[in-house]
Amino acid sequence: MTEGEQEEAWLTEAGLATLFDESATDGEDSIVFLSTLTRTQAAAVQRRVETLNQTLRKRNKPHSVPDVRDIFKPSSSSENTADVTSPERSLGDTPEVQTLGNGAGPEAQGGGADNETDINLEVSFSEQALIYKEGLKVAQPRREADDRLPDFKVSQDKTGQTRAGDLSTEDMKKVRRLVVIEMSALFDTCGIEMKTHKALKMKVKESGLFGVPLPTLLEQDQRRIPGTKVPLVLQHLMSHIEEQGLDIEGVLRIPGAATRVKSVCQEMEQKFYDGMFPWESLKQHDAASVLKLFIRELPFPLLTVEYFTAFLSVLKLPTKKQQLQALNLLVLLLPEHNRDTLKALMEFFQSVIDHKDKNKMTLNNVAVVMAPNIFMCKGFRNKISEQEEFAMATGTANIVRLLIRYQNLLWTIPKFILNQVRKQNTENQRKMNRDRAVKKLLKKMTHDREKTSDKPEKNTEAEGFIRVQAPQFSMVSMAVQLTDDLKASDVLTRFLTQERSVTVKREDLCLFETGGNIKERCLDEETYIRALLELNPSAELVLKSVNHAQG
Structure with missing residues (x-):
C-alpha cells in the first residue's frame, strides 16, 4: 500500500474510519472507544492520524482529518472521559502508567531473572515494552536453541482465562479493534515498522478439496456437518496419522512417493464427500505429504496476506517474551476460520512431538519441516526468489516452534484487552441509560427506575x-x-x-x-x-x- 492508504486501512480496521471519512459508520461510539486506550495505544492512533494529515497536505487534498488534539481532548459527555488520553497525557499520565508506577506485577519492577518467564496479561504489552525500553528491565534476553524454550508462567487469574471463541460476536469485534491498535503500539514502541498488505486478487476454485479458499471449503463442509470449524479433509488426514502413524520414524519428514501422492489427491477429490475414499490403504507418509500439500495449495495463506509480513517481523522484537506477546496479538487478528484451523494444526503437531522417542520428530524437527508449508503458500511463492525462500527458512521455523510450544497461551485473550472491552460496554450502557432517562422525562414516565440506574x-x-x-x-x-x-x-x-x-x-x-x-x-x-x-x-x-x- 502507498503512504496514506496504509493509514486509512489501519484506521478502518481499528474501527476509526470516521476520523477521515465522515460518511463512515462503524456502529460504535469512537469517543467511548478512545477513552479506554492506554498511552501507547493512543500514541499509535496519533501517529497514523498525523501521518495521514501530512500525506493529504503533500497531495494538496482537502484537509478533512481532525487534529489529534481534537481527537483526544477530554469530553464532558461521559463520567469517565477524564481518562481520555490527550497528546500530552498519552506520553505518561494514564491510569495504566500510574498502576505500573505503583508496582502492579513483575513487569513494573524490572527485577530479577525469574521475572523473565513471568507473563503479565493484566498490563498492556506495549506499556510493558515501554518500561523495558526505558531501562527498568535490566535482565538481558536469552537466546534458546533447538527445543530448549523457557517455561513461561502465567499467574492464575481468579476471574478465569478467556480463549478466542469464548466471547460473543459483538465483544470479539471490540477485541479485534483493540488488538489492531495494541499490535501496532507494540511494534511502534520497539521501533519496528509493521506494514500490512492488500489481499491478493486471483481466480480461485469454488469447490473441491485442494486449492480452495478456507471460507469456501468450510461452507461446503458445514452443509454436511453444521458447526464444522476445521476443514473435514484436514481433520481426516490428521486423525489418520494420529491413529496409525505417530510411532513411525520420520512421519511428516519423509515424503511419500510423488506419483502416489498425486493419485491420492485425485481420488480424494472424487470420493471424499461420498465416504468412499479407502482410508485403510492410505500409507502414513503419503497422508503426511497430502496434508502438507493441502496447506501449501491454499490460495490465500493460513496466516493471511494482510499479516504475513507481521508474522515474519515477530523475531525482530528484542525478547522472547515480546515475541510471544506479538504472536498472541497476531493470532487474535486472524479470521476465525484461519485461527481455528491453525490451532488444530498446532495441536496435531504437538501430538506428533509427544511421540518423539519413537518417531524422532522433536519440536525443532517438526517446525523445520512444516514451516515452509505454512509460510510458502501458493500465492506467495510466485513473489519470492529461491534465495529469499532459503533465507526465510530459519526464521519461519523459529516462529512455528513458538506457535507449537506456547499454543495454550497464544490462543487466549489478554485480560487487559478484555478489561478495555468491559469499560466500553459499561460506558455504552451508561449512555443508553441516560438516553432512556431523558426520553422518560419527556414522556413524564417515572416507572421502571431500576433500568435507568447506573448502579x-x-x-x-x-x-x-x-x-x-x-x-x-x-x-x-x-x-x-x-x-x-x-x-x-x-x-x-x-x-x-x-x-x-x-x-x-x-x-x-x-x-x-x-x-x-x-x-x-x-x-x-x-x-x-x-x-x-x-x-x-x-x-x-x-x-x-x-x-x-x-x-
Whole structure:
C-alpha cells in the first residue's frame, strides 16, 4: 500500500474510519472507544492520524482529518472521559502508567531473572515494552536453541482465562479493534515498522478439496456437518496419522512417493464427500505429504496476506517474551476460520512431538519441516526468489516452534484487552441509560427506575446464595451457595448431579457470564465465582450446552 492508504486501512480496521471519512459508520461510539486506550495505544492512533494529515497536505487534498488534539481532548459527555488520553497525557499520565508506577506485577519492577518467564496479561504489552525500553528491565534476553524454550508462567487469574471463541460476536469485534491498535503500539514502541498488505486478487476454485479458499471449503463442509470449524479433509488426514502413524520414524519428514501422492489427491477429490475414499490403504507418509500439500495449495495463506509480513517481523522484537506477546496479538487478528484451523494444526503437531522417542520428530524437527508449508503458500511463492525462500527458512521455523510450544497461551485473550472491552460496554450502557432517562422525562414516565440506574444489581440472593439459570434444561434454574472457593467447575458438577435427565457430556457444558459489562463469555472451569461477580456485579450466570465439534 502507498503512504496514506496504509493509514486509512489501519484506521478502518481499528474501527476509526470516521476520523477521515465522515460518511463512515462503524456502529460504535469512537469517543467511548478512545477513552479506554492506554498511552501507547493512543500514541499509535496519533501517529497514523498525523501521518495521514501530512500525506493529504503533500497531495494538496482537502484537509478533512481532525487534529489529534481534537481527537483526544477530554469530553464532558461521559463520567469517565477524564481518562481520555490527550497528546500530552498519552506520553505518561494514564491510569495504566500510574498502576505500573505503583508496582502492579513483575513487569513494573524490572527485577530479577525469574521475572523473565513471568507473563503479565493484566498490563498492556506495549506499556510493558515501554518500561523495558526505558531501562527498568535490566535482565538481558536469552537466546534458546533447538527445543530448549523457557517455561513461561502465567499467574492464575481468579476471574478465569478467556480463549478466542469464548466471547460473543459483538465483544470479539471490540477485541479485534483493540488488538489492531495494541499490535501496532507494540511494534511502534520497539521501533519496528509493521506494514500490512492488500489481499491478493486471483481466480480461485469454488469447490473441491485442494486449492480452495478456507471460507469456501468450510461452507461446503458445514452443509454436511453444521458447526464444522476445521476443514473435514484436514481433520481426516490428521486423525489418520494420529491413529496409525505417530510411532513411525520420520512421519511428516519423509515424503511419500510423488506419483502416489498425486493419485491420492485425485481420488480424494472424487470420493471424499461420498465416504468412499479407502482410508485403510492410505500409507502414513503419503497422508503426511497430502496434508502438507493441502496447506501449501491454499490460495490465500493460513496466516493471511494482510499479516504475513507481521508474522515474519515477530523475531525482530528484542525478547522472547515480546515475541510471544506479538504472536498472541497476531493470532487474535486472524479470521476465525484461519485461527481455528491453525490451532488444530498446532495441536496435531504437538501430538506428533509427544511421540518423539519413537518417531524422532522433536519440536525443532517438526517446525523445520512444516514451516515452509505454512509460510510458502501458493500465492506467495510466485513473489519470492529461491534465495529469499532459503533465507526465510530459519526464521519461519523459529516462529512455528513458538506457535507449537506456547499454543495454550497464544490462543487466549489478554485480560487487559478484555478489561478495555468491559469499560466500553459499561460506558455504552451508561449512555443508553441516560438516553432512556431523558426520553422518560419527556414522556413524564417515572416507572421502571431500576433500568435507568447506573448502579448494577448484584447477582446475590439472601443468605449468600446465587441463582444459576439453565433455560435449555428441565431444571431451568438452580440456587448455589456463594463461597470464596466456589468455582465454575463446582457449579457444573452440582448441576450434573441434580439434573438427572441431562444427556449432554460434561465437556459440552459451559457456564456463561452474561450481561453487565460483557455480552457473553464462556467461563473456564477454574473461574472463581465471587471474584467474577466482584468484577461484573450485575452479571447473570447461565448454563448452556456448547458445540465443541470441529466437524
